[in-house]
Amino acid sequence: MLDKLMAAQQKADEVKKRLDAISVYGEVEGGKIRITATANKVITAIDIDDExxxxxxxxxxxxxxxxxxxxxxxxxxxxxxxxMQSMAKDMLGGMGGLFGN
Structure with missing residues (x-):
């Protein structure tokens, strides 16, 4: 069971790293203001049209x-x-042995 918990922690760390590498955007005024962030909610850039x-x-x-x-x-x-949903699905699929299945 400890192995399963350690594997879950490792999987969570992998997901966090993946989320750090994914960029998301918020734009207004037809792109005159554009915010770039990671999927972990870290703002990485703000671009404001000069005009x-x-x-x-x-x-x-x-x-x-x-x-x-x-x-x-x-x-x-x-x-x-x-x-997170994908991670949970993967983890639940691999935990069958934990519950005696």
Whole structure:
């Protein structure tokens, strides 16, 4: 049983590494603001169109940034959930012996 738990921890570590390598994006205003994040919800880049940056009011820019960040985080959640579901399915398939099957 300890072997199964250690294998599960190793699998979880592998999934975390995979999620660190997956990029997700949040865009607003037709891509004038683009947020890049990992599927582990780490923001890795913020790109703001120069014209928008110069012409937008502070409050508008802040609101657009929040929207783009939240879109990226929603995508990260979706990818994360899919990876965790896949991991759980793999683990449950391999745990038949744990329950005497």
């Amino acid at each position: 928008l940056h110069q012409n937008a009011e502070k409050e508008e820019l802040e609101e657009l940034l929040l929207t783009a960040i939240n879109k990226a985080l929603v995508q990260a959640d979706q990818v994360n959930a899919a990876e």
